Amino acid sequence: MQRITAAKRALAAQAHRTFSQSAASLREPELPKMPAFDYTPPPYSGPPAAEILAKRKEFLSPSLFHFYKKPINIVDGKKQYLFDEEGRRYLDAFGGIATVCCGHCHPDVVSAVVKQMNRIQHSTVLYLNHAIADFAEALASKMPGDLKVVFFTNSGTEANELALMMARLYTGCQDIISIRNGYHGNAAGTMGATAQSIWKFNVVQSGVHHTLNPDPYRGVFGSDGEKYAKDVQDLINFGTSGHVAGFISEAIQGVGGIIELAPGYLPAAYSTIKKAGGLCIADEVQSGFARTGSFWGFESHGVVPDIVTMAKGIGNGIPLGAVVTTPEIAEVLTRRSYFNTFGGNPVCTAAGLAVLNVIEKEKLQENAHVVGSYLKERLLSLKDKYELVGDVRGRGLMLGLELVTDRKLKTPAKTEIVHVMEQMKDMGVLVGKGGYYGNVFRITPPLCFTKEDADFLVDAMGYTLSKM
Amino acid sequence: MAFWGRILKRALQPARPSSDAAALCSSYSTNAPPQLPRFDHLPKPYKGPSADAVLEKRKKFLGPSLFYFYEKPLNIVEGKMQYLFDESGRRYLDAFAGIVTVSCGHCHPEVLDAIIEQSKLLQHATTIYLHHAIGDFAEALTSKLPGDLKVVYFVNSGSEANELATLMARMYTGNLEMISLRNAYHGGSSGTIGLTALNTWKYSIPQGEIHHVMNPDPYRGPFGSDAKAYARDVQDHIDFGTSGKVAGFIAETIQGVGGAVELAPGYLKLVYDIVRKAGGVCIADEVQTGFGRTGGHYWGFETQGVIPDIVTMAKGIGNGLPLGAVVTTPEIASVMAQKIQFNTYGGNPVCSAGGHAVLRVIDKEKRQAHCADIGSHLISRLKELQQKYDIIGDVRGRGLMLGVELVTDRKEKTPAKAETLHLFEKLKE
Numbered sequence: 001m002q003r004i005t006a007a008k009r010a011l012a013a014q015a016h017r018t019f020s021q022s023a024a025s026l027r028e029p030e031l032p033k034m035p036a037f038d039y040t041p042p043p044y045s046g047p048p049a050a051e052i053l054a055k056r057k058e059f060l061s062p063s064l065f066h067f068y069k070k071p072i073n074i075v076d077g078k079k080q081y082l083f084d085e086e087g088r089r090y091l092d093a094f095g096g097i098a099t100v101c102c103g104h105c106h107p108d109v110v111s112a113v114v115k116q117m118n119r120i121q122h123s124t125v126l127y128l129n130h131a132i133a134d135f136a137e138a139l140a141s142k143m144p145g146d147l148k149v150v151f152f153t154n155s156g157t158e159a160n161e162l163a164l165m166m167a168r169l170y171t172g173c174q175d176i177i178s179i180r181n182g183y184h185g186n187a188a189g190t191m192g193a194t195a196q197s198i199w200k201f202n203v204v205q206s207g208v209h210h211t212l213n214p215d216p217y218r219g220v221f222g223s224d225g226e227k228y229a230k231d232v233q234d235l236i237n238f239g240t241s242g243h244v245a246g247f248i249s250e251a252i253q254g255v256g257g258i259i260e261l262a263p264g265y266l267p268a269a270y271s272t273i274k275k276a277g278g279l280c281i282a283d284e285v286q287s288g289f290a291r292t293g294s295f296w297g298f299e300s301h302g303v304v305p306d307i308v309t310m311a312k313g314i315g316n317g318i319p320l321g322a323v324v325t326t327p328e329i330a331e332v333l334t335r336r337s338y339f340n341t342f343g344g345n346p347v348c349t350a351a352g353l354a355v356l357n358v359i360e361k362e363k364l365q366e367n368a369h370v371v372g373s374y375l376k377e378r379l380l381s382l383k384d385k386y387e388l389v390g391d392v393r394g395r396g397l398m399l400g401l402e403l404v405t406d407r408k409l410k411t412p413a414k415t416e417i418v419h420v421m422e423q424m425k426d427m428g429v430l431v432g433k434g435g436y437y438g439n440v441f442r443i444t445p446p447l448c449f450t451k452e453d454a455d456f457l458v459d460a461m462g463y464t465l466s467k468m
Numbered sequence: 469m470a471f472w473g474r475i476l477k478r479a480l481q482p483a484r485p486s487s488d489a490a491a492l493c494s495s496y497s498t499n500a501p502p503q504l505p506r507f508d509h510l511p512k513p514y515k516g517p518s519a520d521a522v523l524e525k526r527k528k529f530l531g532p533s534l535f536y537f538y539e540k541p542l543n544i545v546e547g548k549m550q551y552l553f554d555e556s557g558r559r560y561l562d563a564f565a566g567i568v569t570v571s572c573g574h575c576h577p578e579v580l581d582a583i584i585e586q587s588k589l590l591q592h593a594t595t596i597y598l599h600h601a602i603g604d605f606a607e608a609l610t611s612k613l614p615g616d617l618k619v620v621y622f623v624n625s626g627s628e629a630n631e632l633a634t635l636m637a638r639m640y641t642g643n644l645e646m647i648s649l650r651n652a653y654h655g656g657s658s659g660t661i662g663l664t665a666l667n668t669w670k671y672s673i674p675q676g677e678i679h680h681v682m683n684p685d686p687y688r689g690p691f692g693s694d695a696k697a698y699a700r701d702v703q704d705h706i707d708f709g710t711s712g713k714v715a716g717f718i719a720e721t722i723q724g725v726g727g728a729v730e731l732a733p734g735y736l737k738l739v740y741d742i743v744r745k746a747g748g749v750c751i752a753d754e755v756q757t758g759f760g761r762t763g764g765h766y767w768g769f770e771t772q773g774v775i776p777d778i779v780t781m782a783k784g785i786g787n788g789l790p791l792g793a794v795v796t797t798p799e800i801a802s803v804m805a806q807k808i809q810f811n812t813y814g815g816n817p818v819c820s821a822g823g824h825a826v827l828r829v830i831d832k833e834k835r836q837a838h839c840a841d842i843g844s845h846l847i848s849r850l851k852e853l854q855q856k857y858d859i860i861g862d863v864r865g866r867g868l869m870l871g872v873e874l875v876t877d878r879k880e881k882t883p884a885k886a887e888t889l890h891l892f893e894k895l896k897e
Contacts, residue, residue: 042589046600055603059610060595060815061621062798062805067596074597077590082597096592097812105588114584119512120547120574122566122788125530126537127544127552130517133525140529149531154624154790155813161657169671186809187631188659188676201639201807206674312812317592319624319790319813333533336671338656341567341783342625342790344530 032459034091034428035452041076041083048085049073067433068425077104080446080453082430090425091445093457094432098254098286098398098444101313102358109316112354116347125344135349138356139324142295145304149330151323152344156285156311157185159321160248162338163307164189166325167246167279169332174207175240177232177247177273181213181436183255184248184283193248196256196436207245209235211269213253214262217391217402218410225264232272246279246306251297254286257435258400258442260393266301279306279329285321286398289313290359290447293369293396300395316355320348364447372396375443375454382458386465388413397449400434401441401461412437416468423464429457504561511546511553518555519543538896547574560896568724568756568869571784572829579787582825586818594812601820608827610795612766615775619801621794622815626755626782627655629792630718632809633751633778634659636796637716640803641747644677645714647702651683653725654718654753663718666726677715679705683723684732687862687873688881692732699738706746714748716778721768724756728871730864736772749800752776755792756869759784760830763840763867771866787826791819839867846870859884 047055052073056064072090076083080103082092095101102109116131123129136150153159164176178184178193185194192205213219214228221227236244247269253259270280282305287297291313294300298308306329311321319342342348359365376392379401383389390404390413403413403420417439424431432442441461445453517525522543526534542560546553550573552562562574572579586601593599606620623629634646646663648654654663662675683689684698691697706714717739723729740750757768758781765771767779777800782792790813813819830836847863850872854860861875861884874884874891 047604049598052598052600052603055600055607056595056598059603059606059618059620061619061809062801063807063809064595065808065810066598071598074593074599075590077593082590082593096594097596099592099594099812104590104592110587110591113587117580117583118575119545120552122569122574123544123547123552124566124569125526125534126564126567127542128519128522128526128536129544130522130525133517133522133529136529137525148529150529151531155628155811157811158625158627158657165658165661165671165673168673174674186811187628187657188634188662189657191635198808199810201635203635203638204644204676206676317813317816319816319819327531330531330533333531333671337535337668338533338671339669340625340627340656341569342788345788345790348790 032427032456032463034089034456035450037078037081037089039078039081041078041087044075044085044087046075046085068422072425079103079106080449089428091429091453091456093443093445093449094430095444095446096317097312097432098291099312100317100446101289101291101364102316102355102362103446103448106316106358108358109351109354112350113318113347116350119346121347122342122345124341129346131346131349131353132344135353138353139322142356143308143324146326146328147304147308147324149325149327151330151340152349153321153323153340154319154342155185155321156283156309157187157190158340159285159309159311159323160184160190160193160283161187162323163281163309164193164246164248166307166323166329166332167281169335170279170329171243171245171277173241173243173245173277175209175244176207177209177211177235177244179213179249179253179261180210181215181253181256181259182248182250182283183253198436199255209239211235213259214265215259216262217259217393219262221262223262225262225266226268228262228265229268229272232269236272236276240276242276244273244276244278246281247273248281248283250283250285251287251301252292252394252398254398254442254444255434257402257440258394258398260395261301266298266303270303281305281307281309283309285309285311286444289355290365290368291396291398291444293365293372295365314355315348315351318348318351320352359447362448367449368396368447371449371451371454372399374451375399375458378454378458382462382465385462388416388465388468394443397443397445397447399443401443402435403439403441412439414439417441419468420461420464424460427460427463429460431457504559507548507551507559509548509551511548511557511559514545514555514557516545516555538893542896549573549576566788567783568761569783570788571759571761572787572826572835576787576829578829579822579825583789583818583822586821590817592813592816595815599817601817601824602815605820605824608824609793612827613779613795614770616797616799617775617779617795619796619798621809621811622820623792623794623811624790624813625792626780627657627660628811629755629780629782629794630654630660630663630753631657632794633718633780634663634716636778636794636800636804637749637751640749640800641713641715643711643713643715643747645679645710646677647679647681647705647714647717647743647748649683649719649723650680651685651723651726651729652720653723669725679709681705683729684735685729686732687729687864689732695732695734695738698732698735699742702739703742706742712746714743714746716749716751717743718751718753720753720755721757721772722762722865722869724869727873728865728869730866731772733772736769736774740774740776749777750774751778751780753780755780755782759826760836760839761867761869763836763843766836785826786819786823789819789822791823843867843870859887
């Protein structure tokens with residue numbers, strides 16, 4: 001990928017402004033148009049949004065939240081588009097939270113699922129079935145080093161729970177180190193590893209330590225990865241017996257606002273952890289399956305973890321998670337019995353295999369890289385234009401755009417972002433929101449996202465920003 | 469020792485049948501062996517990898533801890549209602565249902581239909597957008613529950629459900645201590661491993677504030693069916709092992725993994741009272757007993773005449789779909805609402821549509837009554853066997869959740885481990 005340096009970019013932007021400013025001042029920004037798409041959803045005859053909202057309030061958890069003042073009733077999905085109850089089309093730039101990687105209702109995936117469902121949905125691993133074995137083999141083939149033993153679960157939380165337990169059993173140590181602002185799940189162990197107060201209930205967290213976040217934008221050491229990694233050593237030296245069970249991190253923090261770990265951080269942290277006898281766990285729940293332009297997020301940091309966890313994109317939305325590790329580490333589970341009733345069922349594993357095939361066949365990894373880079377460049381041009389855009393970051397189709405009311409102080413623009421999000425939705429673009437302060441746009445679309453989609457997204461955002 | 473539990477330790481034990489087990493098998497072989505009931509369905513021809521090839525791959529890519537049934541494990545490639553088919557098209561009566569999971573029947577047409585139709589429209593978008601399936605399913609589910617149990621949280625498994633229930637108990641009460649029964653199974657994640665009380669399933673990890681009380685096991689428990697005596701142990705634990713205040717108590721009404729052990733009658737009523745007085749909430753783990761399986765009632769806890777504060781469910785809820793749920797009262801839910809509680813896949817349109825179809829099938833096809841009917845017939849036939857063969861120590865359970873315990877000595881109740889394995893293999897053949 002060609003990197004246009006900041007200087008070159010500034011020059012280009014300046015040139016653009018010089019030439020187009022006069023023209024622009026004469027021209028009202030045009031309302032951006034959604035790219036064409038040849039699909040009409042079947043007519044919807046179910047309950048309307050208001051009725052659904054009422055039922056949710058009555059029968060579902062009160063902590064269930066939704067986006068938008070007027071939440072959308074999403075009834076149909078096709079590739080990178082979603083449709084509401086009136087058949088109105090939206091560009092899905094959030095992907096059901098970085099989950100739908102092949103595209104909504106991708107025909108190959110749906111066909112694999114339906115075919116398997118018609119044969120057998122569930123019997124458990126107590127009996128044999130080829131689907132689980134074939135998928136495990138295919139998944140292992142995507143892994144470097146000795147990572148070739150797969151455990152299937154039903155979610156990212158379950159995968160991380162299992163990974164943490166394996167690390168503790170393998171090393172005989174209790175302490176786990178995770179990164180502040182990370183998100184790893186919401187069960188007992190994973191809620192401890194998750195490091196944002198928003199997502200943490202007042203539970204007992206024994207054995208977990210949260211290290212400095214190597215955040216290039218807000219972090220105290222800027223982009224100096226190695227400086228942040230020293231905090232890991234500090235925690236080990238002063239907060240543990242000197243030996244730890246392991247370290248868990250995302251390659252790019254998803255829930256935390258698309259924060260790329262500062263360059264050089266992971267190799268340094270991994271080295272420190274290994275010296276303390278610990279295992280390195282890569283949480284690839286959001287960054288995995290080609291989303292970042294590499295197949296796995298950790299690859300771009302030049303490390304090989306001991307355990308990799310995954311979910312979300314693995315099944316294009318089907319409830320599935322997995323843990324991949326080495327035969328040596330996998331052996332710890334033979335000390336007792338670990339069993340997951342639904343995990344590895346034929347339908348979900350058939351879907352998983354179909355997803356891997358689609359990613360390869362449709363060159364989605366390359367697309368994520370090419371379209372993602374293009375999108376990032378265009379978003380950076382928004383940053384040049386609008387003071388409100390504090391930072392643009394990420395890789396491939398896992399991008400973030402942080403809004404601030406003051407570029408120096410980096411004051412989170414919490415109300416502004418809600419406004420922009422609403423406006424964009426009205427224009428037909430659905431994005432996600434995240435970050436500790438809730439001021440970061442999370443752009444994690446299905447990997448079949450096109451350049452035209454990218455243009456539409458940026459134009460819609462630009463249009464909204466221009467009116468503010 | 470119960471049928472289920474011992475299968476896991478089978479790997480190194482050769483089968484050495486006692487005379488009784490052999491007699492049991494041979495008495496049928498002198499007459500013609502029993503025939504499978506007729507069934508009008510031909511499985512599709514199977515062209516995939518053979519059992520050996522699959523086993524090879526499993527050993528290589530799925531780790532040494534993945535176990536399986538039978539010396540020669542079965543390659544199950546298709547299912548229809550209560551039957552399974554192997555690679556050669558041979559039909560088997562599925563009396564285990566993928567571990568009490570397939571409630572309506574394998575590939576039940578109505579459930580399949582609902583799932584397939586929804587899969588074509590939308591698999592996943594999350595609850596940050598609206599979709600009717602989740603609300604409709606929640607409404608239908610709560611209509612099956614008594615009292616004030618009307619707020620649903622959807623998750624993806626029984627473990628996740630029990631994790632959430634434990635969190636709720638602790639947040640709501642402000643207390644830490646949880647109480648569960650010895651011989652119980654509640655999950656395989658870090659919190660639920662603590663609640664689980666069978667060493668086979670417990671890894672050596674910190675369990676947090678958990679107390680495992682005496683199991684009110686009518687067959688093996690020291691107090692027989694005396695619920696009061698067992699309940700006293702709960703009070704004891706609270707009085708001497710905690711601050712006097714607890715977060716909650718969790719139990720299955722019929723222990724599944726533990727061997728279809730029914731809690732001594734009247735036990736839950738007494739314990740619920742004790743726990744509530746100590747400030748705790750009562751959690752009913754209906755992962756195996758729910759959805760009409762016990763016949764007389766829709767939910768296992770109803771057989772003990774109690775109303776829990778939180779109910780967890782999975783397995784049968786989706787006929788095999790990865791789906792779980794926690795249902796609780798608005799009061800408890802409101803405490804949880806102080807923070808975000810989110811599950812990415814939980815309540816997705818496909819699983820919700822599937823779950824809703826399951827509820828409809830159970831009602832329409834009167835499955836609960838059917839469980840009662842067939843269950844009582846089955847249990848009486850099993851009891852006949854018990855009359856005939858000394859090796860059958862106990863027959864227990866309700867509806868279609870039954871257990872048969874084999875012992876080599878009825879007085880000592882010595883577990884007939886080898887015999888069980890032998891019988892298990894023969895039954896499959």
